[in-house]
Each structure stands twice: as structure tokens, then as C-alpha cells.
Amino acid sequence: xxxxxxxxxxxxxxxxxxxxxxxxxxxxxxxxxxxxxxxxxxxxxxxxxxxxxxxxxxxxxxxxxxxxxxxxxxxxxxxxxxxxxxxxxxxxxxxxxxxxxxxxxxxxxxxxxxxxxxxxxxxxxxxxxxxxxxxxxxxxxxxxxxxxxxxxxxxxxxxxxxxxxxxxxxxxxxxxxxxxxxxxxxxxxxxxxxxxxxxxxxxxxxxxxxxxxxxxxxxxxxxxxxxxxxxxxxxxxxxxxxxxxxxxxxxxxxxxxxxxxxxxxxxxxxxxxxxxxxxxxxxxxxxxxxxxxxxxxxxxxxxxxxxxxxxxxxxxxxxxxxxxxxxxxxxxxxxxxxxxxxxxxxxxxxxxxxxxxxxxxxxxxxxxxxxxxxxxxxxxxxxxxxxxxxxxxxxxxxxxxxxxxxxxxxxxxxxxxxxxxxxxxxxxxxxxxxxxxxxxxxxxxxxxxxxxxxxxxxxxxxxxxxxxxxxxxxxxxxxxxxxxxxxxxxxxxxxxxxxxxxxxxxxxxxxxxxxxxxxxxxxxxxxxxxxxxxxxxxxxxxxxxxxxxxxxxxxxxxxxxxxxxxxxxxxxxxxxxxxxxxxxxxxxxxxxxxxxxxxxxxxxxxxxxxxxxxxxxxxxxxxxxxxxxxxxxxxxxxxxxxxxxxxxxxxxxxxxxxxxxxxxxxxxxxxxxxxxxxxxxxxxxxxxxxxx
Numbered sequence: 001x002x003x004x005x006x007x008x009x010x011x012x013x014x015x016x017x018x019x020x021x022x023x024x025x026x027x028x029x030x031x032x033x034x035x036x037x038x039x040x041x042x043x044x045x046x047x048x049x050x051x052x053x054x055x056x057x058x059x060x061x062x063x064x065x066x067x068x069x070x071x072x073x074x075x076x077x078x079x080x081x082x083x084x085x086x087x088x089x090x091x092x093x094x095x096x097x098x099x100x101x102x103x104x105x106x107x108x109x110x111x112x113x114x115x116x117x118x119x120x121x122x123x124x125x126x127x128x129x130x131x132x133x134x135x136x137x138x139x140x141x142x143x144x145x146x147x148x149x150x151x152x153x154x155x156x157x158x159x160x161x162x163x164x165x166x167x168x169x170x171x172x173x174x175x176x177x178x179x180x181x182x183x184x185x186x187x188x189x190x191x192x193x194x195x196x197x198x199x200x201x202x203x204x205x206x207x208x209x210x211x212x213x214x215x216x217x218x219x220x221x222x223x224x225x226x227x228x229x230x231x232x233x234x235x236x237x238x239x240x241x242x243x244x245x246x247x248x249x250x251x252x253x254x255x256x257x258x259x260x261x262x263x264x265x266x267x268x269x270x271x272x273x274x275x276x277x278x279x280x281x282x283x284x285x286x287x288x289x290x291x292x293x294x295x296x297x298x299x300x301x302x303x304x305x306x307x308x309x310x311x312x313x314x315x316x317x318x319x320x321x322x323x324x325x326x327x328x329x330x331x332x333x334x335x336x337x338x339x340x341x342x343x344x345x346x347x348x349x350x351x352x353x354x355x356x357x358x359x360x361x362x363x364x365x366x367x368x369x370x371x372x373x374x375x376x377x378x379x380x381x382x383x384x385x386x387x388x389x390x391x392x393x394x395x396x397x398x399x400x401x402x403x404x405x406x407x408x409x410x411x412x413x414x415x416x417x418x419x420x421x422x423x424x425x426x427x428x429x430x431x432x433x434x435x436x437x438x439x440x441x442x443x444x445x446x447x448x449x450x451x452x453x454x455x456x457x458x459x460x461x462x463x464x465x466x467x468x469x470x471x472x473x474x475x476x477x478x479x480x481x482x483x484x485x486x487x488x489x490x491x492x493x494x495x496x497x498x499x500x501x502x503x504x505x506x507x508x509x510x511x512x513x514x515x516x517x518x519x520x521x522x523x524x525x526x527x528x529x530x531x532x533x534x535x536x537x538x539x540x541x542x543x544x545x546x547x548x549x550x551x552x553x554x555x556x557x558x559x560x561x562x563x564x565x566x567x568x569x570x571x572x573x574x575x576x577x578x579x580x581x582x583x584x585x586x587x588x589x590x591x592x593x594x595x596x597x598x599x600x601x602x603x604x605x606x607x608x609x610x611x612x613x614x615x616x617x618x619x620x621x622x623x624x625x626x627x628x629x630x631x632x633x634x635x636x637x638x639x640x641x642x643x644x645x646x647x648x649x650x651x652x653x654x655x656x657x658x659x660x661x662x663x664x665x666x667x668x669x670x671x672x673x674x675x676x677x678x679x680x681x682x683x684x685x686x687x688x689x690x691x692x
Contacts, residue, residue, distance in 0.1 A: 074601050081598055089591050092583040093117070121581040128573050135413045136564040145555045148404060150307070150340035151507055152333045153351055153549055154383035156325035156373045157301055158391070159362045169282045170363070177275055177365055180211045184247070185267065208470055209249045209477065211274045214261055249274055251478040262481055268368075275365040276324075277477060280457050283323055284467035301327065303529060303544070304354040307340055316340075323457060324366060325373055325385050334379045342551050347399060350550025357394040358543040370394055371545060376402065376507050380433040387437060390511075395541035397516035399548045403508045404556035409500065414563060417502040426497055429460040439498035444483075447492050452479035516546050 075081040086098040096110040181187045247270035248263030264270035305312035317331045331351065332340045342349060357371050375389035383389070392398050409417045418424055421434025428434060429442040445459040454468035454476055455461040468476040486492050517525040522541070529544070578584055 074598060074605065078599070078602065081595070081602060085591075085595050089595075090584055090588050091591070117581050121577055124577045124581075125574060128570060128577070132565045132570045137410055137414050137561040138564045140560045140562055142558045142560065143555055144558055148342045148551060148554055148556065149379075150332055150342050150351070150551075151376050151402070152330055152379050152381075152383075154328055154330040154375045154377065154385070154389075155302075155353065155355070155547075156322055156328040156385060156389075158357075158367055158369060158371060158373055159326040160324060160366050161321060161326055163286060166282050166286060169285075170279075173275070173278050173282065174365070177271070181271070184211070184213055208474075209251065209274075209277070211247065211249050211270065212261075214246045214248055214263060247271070249277075251481060252475065253478050254475045258478075260478075260481075272365060272368065279363075279366055280323070281469050281471070284457050284469045285471075301356055302329070302353055303356060303532075304352070305331075306352045307332075308342075308349055322385060325389075326367070328383065328385070330383060332379070336379075339379065342554070345551045345553050347548050347550050350548060352548050353546070355392070355545045355547065356543060357392075357545045370542065372547075374400075374547060374549075376400070376509060376549065378505055381435055382430050382432050382438065384437055384441075392545050392547055393513070394543065394545045395515065397514050397546040397548070399512045399514075399550075401510050401512075401550060401552035403552050405506050405508060406556065406558045407504045407506070408558070408560040409502045409504075410561045410563070411502050414561065415502075417500045419502050421501070424497060424499060426494075429462060434501055436498050436500055440494050443492065443494035443498060444487055447483060447487070447494075448480070451483055452476045456480065510552070516544075 075084060083098055086094045089095075093110065093114050097107060097114065178189050181189050246263040246265055247267050248261040250259055250261050252259035262273070264273065305316075307316075312331070316336055317329045318333055318335050320328050320330070322328050340351075355372050369391060371394050372392045373385055373389045374392055375383050375385055377383055377388065409415045411417050411419060418434065421428060421439065424434070424439055426439050426443045426446065428438060429445055430438045432438060441459050445455060445462075448454070448456050448459075448468075449462065449465055452468065452473065452475075454473045455465045457467045461467060466472070468480070470476060483492070487494060490496065526544075575586075578589070582588065
């Protein structure tokens, strides 16, 4: 009978079953029946029929056992990977997704709980990473106690110096100011401003930008005009309030196409600013090389100087001139070879100065206060008397106690500060270290030179540049006041460009005042000053002042910034969150990474298999099926020798199944084909033609 395609036809031997030596593992030992062979209509696909020949059956190739493992193995499906992970991972709760798979409700519950826990943990991770990358800082306050370097002290006379080179121009400006005050306010200031006045005459025509009185209508005045217009009585002499007027001077650009009035509501402020504007123009005409000032100017200004009960000498100070504050002297600056050290606090262990505050040959319209101006600053910092100084009152002893404070900021990602100003896009015009005030003033001077074509006299001048003078730069005043407005509103970007220094040393000052000298001691004090320092003045108390500058205590405070969240803190917080939600360790994170890697590999292999089946061998499976179906069972190859079993089956008739038949392997047909009826030496098994 015919067999189904792929099944092996088993031969049956009437002899009893004998053990087969050399039978390999995996081959099935079939019991033989003594009855003649019968057709096996129930033989299914995959069942085996063993054919026994004359000789021993050759061994099949040995298959790898289950215990053998390859170097790299991957799971065959996502399901297999997921089950393996849940059964073997150290993450809590994952095994519940597998062990409760027969209960769908529990499986869904644990799946939702596991995903929610996973989401909550990574939400906390996001918060921790957000806090870390915001770079927060903590402020650490340390209190130290040690010997302290005494800071630099700058003191000015508040009496601008009259240079001989511009004395005539200053006198001319004083006479024009006298005429202006008389024209505006009917005030004769000749005894005060100009000694030996040559009389009032119209001098304002010789000076640019004259001071004028401008009428600015107020809302009340407008309402009064509306009522007068509605009235039938005409007011020929309207009363004008002085509050309706403003004082100012006109400034125009180069081609006079745009002009504006620089006005002030106070006449005192208007006269001072107008006088200062012209004084700057006159001062800019001084030659670059000036003769040194008189050496006795320090002796005329400072009667006595002591530090730590030791008298000062000329090597302890340096001199410079300020356009408004006059002669200034800086004690204990960086030019001092031996900086002063304070080993004890208190008024007797600091700097003590006795000053002369009388104003000889002063400029009253430029300096309206009397006394002196003092500022405490670092050795490498310039003295910005306008920004940080304060005035000393005549006839008063001023005691200034100091307390040092240091601040160290974190730069880089933790703060917008600079260490030495090298990364700031502003050139330092001062011969000192970088400070924010130095940068701001340098930035304004750069913009002044760029926009106005000249340098402002209050700030250092770069090389090959000249100070502003309306005789050479007619519109510099217009440009300066416009630029000053833009600077104040930070349209120039100076406050943005000039970053704070990372290390700052400051001094907190507190002042106390007392009358000096006292009523009982003033006689002998003034007598000693007159004998030793040629001090002669009618109002003696208004001509002297005393100042004491000392450390209140040697304890100084250091404020330093440190990162609030470091990498160690971040890892600790991440580990705490991971342990809280899953009770796992770092190795569990490695397991998660391995799971993700396996998922990517399986996905890649599946996509690669689909790509190969679609593009590398398209339609290969369909064509193979058609070729097998078209193969005829009755057309064996030319070298095929029919097996006796095939002859027996051919006598039984056609096969009941239309399936294709494949000839069984003939292991004993290595020689010439035997005759169908031969039995001797051809085979060890006889095949009867009849039925049982």
C-alpha cells in the first residue's frame, strides 16, 4: 500500500525482537510483529517506519543536548523574555506578574500597581535631576579671628584746586556766572564769587550754552487760563508763580537738527550743574604734563597722622587730584612697601588724622560743602569718591569702626561671576584689579568715546584719545546727557556685561560723632596748632576736624558658597528613591539595562528576518511549493533502484491518498540491483506476496 508523504515505511520481521547493538540515543526501537505486513491506513505525518536491512543501520547525526549552551543566546519571543525576567529579577513585585497569570484580575492589578510605582519613581527621578541641573548653592558662614591687613583710606579736601594754567578762564567763568545770577534772580554775587569785580556787563554772549529760565505751564495754570478765556474781563498782567519756571540750558547735536533743554526744578542744582559743565570743558584744556603740586599741600591739609600710636611718614600715602573733590591722599595703598597690620581692635590701634577744613582759594559754585571726604577700600581698588565716600563735619571728631567681610562665590554653572575679569567683554581702563564699579565706569567711557568721539574727564582716558571740550567737540554735551540717560536705563548693557567678581572683600562701617575740641580744651588745642602748624583762622572750630578709623573687632566673617546638590548627593537620593519604590540595588538597574538590551536585540532580529524574507528572497516559499507539487511520484531518478517494498506496494493497487510518495532510503543497495524474486544474499528479510 502507499504511505503518506514524509512517513517512513516500517518493515516487519517474523523473528522475535533481538537487541540491536549500537543503537544511538534518540532512535526509537520498534517491536516487530510476526504477522505478515499489513497496510497501515492510520499512519500520521511524522510517524516513523524503520526498515531493517541486511546490515546494521547507520547512526544518525548526533543532535545537541539541552544541557549544551551557546556563547550568546537570545530569547525567541517577547513573552519568553518577559517570563524569564519576572522569574529571575531582584525587583520586588515583578514575579507577581507571572505567578498570578491564571488569575487575570490579580495579574491586571499587579501590572497596574507595578507600572504606577515605576512611573512614580521616575517622576521623583525627574525632580531630583531638575534640582541638580538648576545648580543651587548653599551659603556657608564662617567666623575667623586673626591679624587683619588694614585697608586703604582715601581722604579729599573738598576744595578743587585752581591750576595756574586755567586761572584766567575760571575767573571769566565766575564773572559770567555772576551776570547770569543777576539776570535770572536779580542777585548780586560779586562779593562772594569774584574778588575785585569789574562790574556787571553782558558776558553771556561769549559763552556757549547759556543758562536760561524756561516756563513750564502747570495743570493749575492751564485751568486758570481756561477760566480767564471764559471770563469777559481780560487779564493783561497775569500773575506767574515761580513754580511754573524751570532753569536749564540748551544742548544740540552737530547739525542743530535736534535740541533739548537740560532743566532742573531747583535753581541751586541748575547753577551747580551748569557751572560744572563749563568747568569740565575748561579743565580738559590742561596740558598732559602738569607741574607737580606743592609738597606742603599735605602739611597744610593734615595736621597730624598716626597709626598704632606711630606717626605716619611720606612713604605711607600717595596723592592724586579729583576734578571736584580736590587734592586726595590715599594711605596704606598698594604702593606702600609695608602694609599696615592690625593686631588689636580699638580706637588706639587704628588710623587717626587731624585735618584742616578751611577752604583757601576755593571755588564756591563747584564745592558747596565744607569739611573733608573719606572712603575706605581695598589696596587694589580705586577710590570712587562719588560712589562710596562720605563727608566729615568740621569741629567734630568722627570715629569710624570697621568690620571685615569676605564673600566667595561659585562661578561657572553655579553663578554669574568672574574671577579676574578676563572673560568680561569690557577693557579695564584702571590700573587696578577687576571690580564691578571699575568695569561699569570703563564701559561708560568706551561708549562715550564710541558715540561722542571724546573721553569724559572723570574717568581714565585711553591712549590716543582726548577729553571732551566743546571748542573741539561742539555737541559732546548733547551726546553725554543722552548717553547718561541710556546708561541709567541699562540700554548700553554695561550692568549686564559687568559681572560680579567671585571674590569680594568689603568693610562694614559704623560712625560715631562727638564735638571736638571740647569747650574746656579748645583754647590750648588751637594754641598748639597755631604754634606748630601756623593755624590762624577767625572761626577756629570750623577750620579743623578729626577722624579715627579702626577695627571694631578682629573677628571677620567669611561667606562662601558651596553646591547644595553634588553628584554624591544625587546618587544617594536616586538610590533612596529606587529602594523606596522597588527595594532594589544597583544590580537591579543592571538587570533593567539587560532587559532593554534584549528587547532591542529581539526587535532587530525580527525586523531583519522580515526584511530578508521580503527583499532578499521574494516569493521563494510559493515557488518551492509549486515545484514540489509538480514532481511525479512515478518518475524517479535514473539511478534509482526500486526497493522490494516498493514492488510489494505496487501490487496492492493505487494509493488511497493523492499525496506524493517519496522512495524510502535503500541502505543495502550499494551494489547491483537485486532481482525482485531473489532472496539469497540479497536481504535478510523475505517479503511474501500474499496476504497472511
